[in-house]
Amino acid sequence: MNAYRYTESGLNNVIIEGVSLLHDDAGEECVTIPNINGLHQAIAHGIVTKRSAITGAELRFLRTEMGCTQAELATIVHREPLAVSRWERNEIEIDSNAEAIIRLVARDTLQLPKDADVRDIAGWCVPSAETAPLRIDGSDPTNYKLAA
Secondary structure, three states: OEEEEOHHHOOOOEEEEEEOEEEOOOOOEEEOOOOHHHHHHHHHHHHHOOOOOOOHHHHHHHHHHHOOOHHHHHHHOOOOHHHHHHHHOOOOOOOHHHHHHHHHHHHHHOOOOOOOOHHHHHHHOOOOOOOOOEEEEOOOOOOOEEOO
């Protein structure tokens, strides 16, 4: 079992642990990821519960998983669509109040576990110097979860 950096999500910090690497006909390593929806649920849960501010790419991931346009998300957080666009491109920091609302809306929309209260989530919306890896336990593809 190996670790695989899952950049296909649009995120460069997602690592799936416990996947089986295969070799194609040319001898190149490849990986098959079953249950993409389950994997994306686990990634969304990791983003919503991470203990630092979400990045622009993570915001884009959550927004697209929720099926929202930038304009729809902007309406939810009472901002202009341009603000959401600029957040996603990391041109400006995501407003911490808007981020807390986005996390809560994502949690409800995507039916993620409610293992943190509003006060916890609000406290996590703090910018940090670096983005920590988001580690997913992929040893059971029928039940992806955050790695311990």
